Amino acid sequence: MASKVDFRRASFEFLSIVVAVVLAMALTEWRQDALNNRLAEKSLENIIAEIKDNREDLLLDSAKITKDLIFMRGWISAFEEKGEKGEFSLNFDYSFLNRAALDVAINNQSMTFIDFDINMELAEIYNTQEFYSTKALDVFDAMSDLTTSTHHTESPEFLANVKGFQFQLGLVMGSINAYLKETQDFLKEHDLESK
Numbered sequence: 001m002a003s004k005v006d007f008r009r010a011s012f013e014f015l016s017i018v019v020a021v022v023l024a025m026a027l028t029e030w031r032q033d034a035l036n037n038r039l040a041e042k043s044l045e046n047i048i049a050e051i052k053d054n055r056e057d058l059l060l061d062s063a064k065i066t067k068d069l070i071f072m073r074g075w076i077s078a079f080e081e082k083g084e085k086g087e088f089s090l091n092f093d094y095s096f097l098n099r100a101a102l103d104v105a106i107n108n109q110s111m112t113f114i115d116f117d118i119n120m121e122l123a124e125i126y127n128t129q130e131f132y133s134t135k136a137l138d139v140f141d142a143m144s145d146l147t148t149s150t151h152h153t154e155s156p157e158f159l160a161n162v163k164g165f166q167f168q169l170g171l172v173m174g175s176i177n178a179y180l181k182e183t184q185d186f187l188k189e190h191d192l193e194s195k
Contacts, residue, residue, distance in 0.1 A: 040113035043105035047122065048191060050101040051183050054129065057095035062176045064091045065169060072166045079159055088162070092143065092169065094136045097129050118190060125182050132175040135168065142168045 068090045075088060102122065105111050111119060142165040146158075 036110070036113045039108065039110045043101070043108070043110040044114055044118070044190075046101035047105060048187065050098050051125065051187065054095075054097045055180060055183050055187075057097065058132075058176050058179060061093050061095050062173065062180070064093045065173050065176070068092055069166065069169060069173060072162060072169070076159065076162060076166070079162075088146075090143075090165075092139060094139070097133060099126060099129065102126055121182075121186050121190075125179070125186060128175060128179045128182055132172065132179055135171045135175055139165070139168045139172055 071090070105114075114122075142161070145161045146165055
């Protein structure tokens with residue numbers, strides 16, 4: 001004799017299994033989203049701390065560079081007027097800016113879970129940081145030109161090297177000012193510690 005299939009019971013069991021699987025998948029996705037958001041928040045906190053550290057370094061550098069630019073302006077004027085130049089000396093200081101927090105956030109893919117506008121602002125900040133690093137290295141090249149001609153400080157070649165150095169240092173100072181402005185605006189809007 002054939003057994004009778006209870007379709008209502010089978011349908012109920014089937015629906016129960018489907019609902020359980022869907023709930024389990026939804027809970028897993030919710031849990032993963034929560035973990036991703038926490039990772040993104042922590043990554044953003046680390047990036048903000050890194051930006052603050054880089055700002056402190058550049059604030060110190062900018063004070064020294066400002067003194068160097070003022071000194072060179074006066075020295076060039078004195079040289080061109082054939083007046084008393086005095087000894088030529090500079091205090092240029094180059095800070096290696098950190099980007100480890102950004103690299104970690106990129107590697108662990110948490111940048112994907114950070115707001116798009118914040119990502120764009122961070123990209124601009126780190127591009128300015130890269131420009132600063134590139135221009136600072138150019139300053140070292142200009143410094144080497146100065147050191148090779150320092151024994152001829154009365155020559156027009158030395159004056160040209162000083163002007164080249166002044167130009168490169170001006171670019172570095174401009175990039176520092178841009179970085180300080182960008183990061184000040186960013187930190188004012190997104191600093192998690194102050195909220």
